[in-house]
Amino acid sequence: MSDHDAQSARIDSILTEDRVFEPPADFAAAAHVGSLDAYRAEHARSLADPEGYWGEAAQALEWFTPWTRVLEGGFPEPRWFPGARTNLCHNAVDRHVAAGHGEEVALIWEGEPAAAGTDGGPEVRRLTYAGLQRETAQLASALQRLGVHKGSVVTIYMGMVPELAIAVLACARLGAVHSVIFGGFAAHAIADRVDDADSRIVLTCDGAWRRGHVVPLKATVDEATTMTDRIERVVVLRRCANAVDMKPGRDLWWDDVVATGDPHFPCAPMESEDLLFLLYTSGSTGKPKGIRHTTGGYMVHTNLTARLVFDLRPDAGHVFWCTADVGWVTGHSYVLYGVLTNRVPTLMYEGAPNAPAEDRLWAIVARHRVTHFYTAPTAIRAFRKWGDEHPKAHDLSSLRVLGTVGEPINPDAWIWYRDVIGGGRCPVVDTWWQTETGGHMITPLPGATPTVPGSCTLPFFGVDAAIVNERGEELPHGTGGLLAIRRPWPGMLRGIHGDHGRFLTTYFKRIPGMYFAGDGARRDARGYFWIMGRVDDVINVAGHRLGTMEVESALVSHPAVVEAAVVGMPHELKGQGIAAFVTLKRGFDPSPALRAQLVQHVAHEIGAIAKPDVVRFTDALPKTRSGKIMRRLLRDVAAGQETTQDTTTLEDFSVLARLRAGDEE
Numbered sequence: 001m002s003d004h005d006a007q008s009a010r011i012d013s014i015l016t017e018d019r020v021f022e023p024p025a026d027f028a029a030a031a032h033v034g035s036l037d038a039y040r041a042e043h044a045r046s047l048a049d050p051e052g053y054w055g056e057a058a059q060a061l062e063w064f065t066p067w068t069r070v071l072e073g074g075f076p077e078p079r080w081f082p083g084a085r086t087n088l089c090h091n092a093v094d095r096h097v098a099a100g101h102g103e104e105v106a107l108i109w110e111g112e113p114a115a116a117g118t119d120g121g122p123e124v125r126r127l128t129y130a131g132l133q134r135e136t137a138q139l140a141s142a143l144q145r146l147g148v149h150k151g152s153v154v155t156i157y158m159g160m161v162p163e164l165a166i167a168v169l170a171c172a173r174l175g176a177v178h179s180v181i182f183g184g185f186a187a188h189a190i191a192d193r194v195d196d197a198d199s200r201i202v203l204t205c206d207g208a209w210r211r212g213h214v215v216p217l218k219a220t221v222d223e224a225t226t227m228t229d230r231i232e233r234v235v236v237l238r239r240c241a242n243a244v245d246m247k248p249g250r251d252l253w254w255d256d257v258v259a260t261g262d263p264h265f266p267c268a269p270m271e272s273e274d275l276l277f278l279l280y281t282s283g284s285t286g287k288p289k290g291i292r293h294t295t296g297g298y299m300v301h302t303n304l305t306a307r308l309v310f311d312l313r314p315d316a317g318h319v320f321w322c323t324a325d326v327g328w329v330t331g332h333s334y335v336l337y338g339v340l341t342n343r344v345p346t347l348m349y350e351g352a353p354n355a356p357a358e359d360r361l362w363a364i365v366a367r368h369r370v371t372h373f374y375t376a377p378t379a380i381r382a383f384r385k386w387g388d389e390h391p392k393a394h395d396l397s398s399l400r401v402l403g404t405v406g407e408p409i410n411p412d413a414w415i416w417y418r419d420v421i422g423g424g425r426c427p428v429v430d431t432w433w434q435t436e437t438g439g440h441m442i443t444p445l446p447g448a449t450p451t452v453p454g455s456c457t458l459p460f461f462g463v464d465a466a467i468v469n470e471r472g473e474e475l476p477h478g479t480g481g482l483l484a485i486r487r488p489w490p491g492m493l494r495g496i497h498g499d500h501g502r503f504l505t506t507y508f509k510r511i512p513g514m515y516f517a518g519d520g521a522r523r524d525a526r527g528y529f530w531i532m533g534r535v536d537d538v539i540n541v542a543g544h545r546l547g548t549m550e551v552e553s554a555l556v557s558h559p560a561v562v563e564a565a566v567v568g569m570p571h572e573l574k575g576q577g578i579a580a581f582v583t584l585k586r587g588f589d590p591s592p593a594l595r596a597q598l599v600q601h602v603a604h605e606i607g608a609i610a611k612p613d614v615v616r617f618t619d620a621l622p623k624t625r626s627g628k629i630m631r632r633l634l635r636d637v638a639a640g641q642e643t644t645q646d647t648t649t650l651e652d653f654s655v656l657a658r659l660r661a662g663d664e665e
């Protein structure tokens with residue numbers, strides 16, 4: 001059985017899942033959307049009159065100039081709120097200061113080292129809206145002095161420190177485009193993104209704390225500068241006090257730079273369709289794509305989804321904690337923009353969930369009275385494995401809503417999350433969306449939607465989602481098909497940076513007239529959506545997206561490797577693991593040492609998240625007569641299963657037999 005068939009079988013069994021959890025009555029009574037009927041009526045209205053619906057949603061934010069229309073044009077390049085001007089930093093920060101909330105806490109940060117604070121506990125910083133206004137203004141102004149202007153791309157490669165949030169917001173303030181690169185990526189990944197985006201400046205840290213160790217971020221940027229000539233400036237924040245080389249004329253200390261900035265530097269008025277950020281994500285080719293997100297629509301979408309999907313409101317004592325790194329879209333939308341524009345304090349934690357011990361996150365929830373907790377199924381599976389005693393040792397009674405994102409969640413992990421973390425009283429929202437969608441697309445609303453473990457339930461307002469075949473015909477409930485979105489939504493990507501053709505073919509060519517998400521899915525009898533996983537050459541490892549071809553290119557760049565094929569395989573904790581099949585050059589022999597070297601090589605080329613879990617040496621890869629690698633067969637082999645695939649086109653049957661026999665060395 002292939003990975004996909006296994007997924008289907010899983011879904012067959014859970015389509016009969018009969019555990020349904022109604023929103024708690026007291027929660028529903030006070031919620032923004034308080035019943036399934038209310039949801040259905042509003043969803044119908046949002047599709048009948050999208051301009052009316054989104055125009056109203058946009059009123060929750062401040063605009064310097066009003067729009068002439070809510071929506072102009074359609075797929076593939078709709079324009080949302082044309083004619084309008086606004087600024088994301090203004091809406092996330094300055095607006096709240098102007099309304100008299102300057103002294104309220106905007107951001108709570110906790111450092112990793114467990115005893116670095118003045119009270120013997122961890123270091124904690126609280127930034128107010130007024131503080132954020134000052135700091136983003138100063139940095140924006142200082143960046144401008146360094147030659148950054150509207151439209152310049154600023155690369156940000158930092159740990160999870162408050163200055164990362166300040167850097168992102170400062171770019172938005174100035175009208176510069178941020179391109180955040182997750183701190184786990186390697187030098188090549190930085191250089192590729194810097195080149196693709198034509199970015200001249202990198203903001204980084206000396207290092208980042210991770211499980212008691214210093215990850216040397218600045219040294220990795222130094223390595224990247226040997227691979228591209230574009231980096232003219234590197235601004236370095238001191239965080240870990242590790243030794244760094246500062247190159248005269250290129251490298252500057254953060255504090256020195258900021259000292260030159262004007263704390264009253266204003267927010268630049270941005271056109272609604274001005275580029276806000278680039279965020280690179282993996283696709284089915286070897287080269288990650290720079291997803292383009294613009295200002296107005298993204299702001300409205302993230303603001304509204306954060307409010308309704310988590311039932312957020314200001315002045316209600318809410319503390320929102322999304323555990324994602326700001327290097328991923330989840331961090332952009334639900335650590336920063338969506339939460340701050342709702343005037344709800346957002347929490348950032350610097351380090352690993354098991355540093356110094358496996359109860360760290362629960363200690364944080366208790367210490368800061370976290371009300372909303374948003375994480376990935378992989379993390380939930382790890383928490384569960386670590387043992388119930390860790391959450392049970394802390395007071396988690398402040399929690400109100402639990403969220404999950406990034407990959408399908410297995411029903412037992414869902415139930416554990418609800419019972420052990422949520423004490424059985426918190427609604428669980430399983431949110432389906434993507435880097436490309438900007439914000440939530442299919443998700444329960446906590447006061448309205450009865451939830452079924454494993455299902456992301458129903459489309460958000462304004463979202464027209466369907467299960468279709470390649471011709472775009474909607475399939476009956478119960479039938480697996482392609483997940484498509486049939487009309488534009490405000491937070492959608494506006495392109496792939498520098499590659500319009502790829503933008504069109506990836507998202508709009510496969511199903512005529514619709515956005516194709518890359519996922520397979522089904523609906524059950526109540527119309528709820530169940531995500532089956534990617535149907536392209538993208539794998540989802542621990543909630544992070546990786547292209548199989550990216551990992552293959554990394555492998556073949558090693559001198560010992562002739563050819564490599566990479567596939568996903570079921571993995572108990574990570575959802576999917578990475579299996580690599582490798583053929584070696586003459587003169588190289590399979591060995592455990594070489595296997596370890598190849599794994600290290602991939603980590604060095606891409607980053608630790610791309611390390612193969614399994615490397616199998618083989619003297620040939622199974623191919624069709626036309627020379628295409630038969631990945632589906634390899635998936636079966638990696639999953640340790642007999643294949644049900646048609647092997648009649650397989651060039652050399654003995655290859656498969658030998659692979660199955662498991663001749664590892």
Ligand code: WT7
Pocket residue numbers: 281329330404405406407408409430431432433434435436456517518519531533534540543544545
């Ligand atoms: C892919 C997008 C959106 C932020 C995190 C990942 C998978 C995402 C769910 C979910 C099942 C999910 C899909 C999607 N995915 N959320 N709730 N249930 N699968 O963003 O890196 O752009 O990956 O993640 O396969 O296509 P991303």
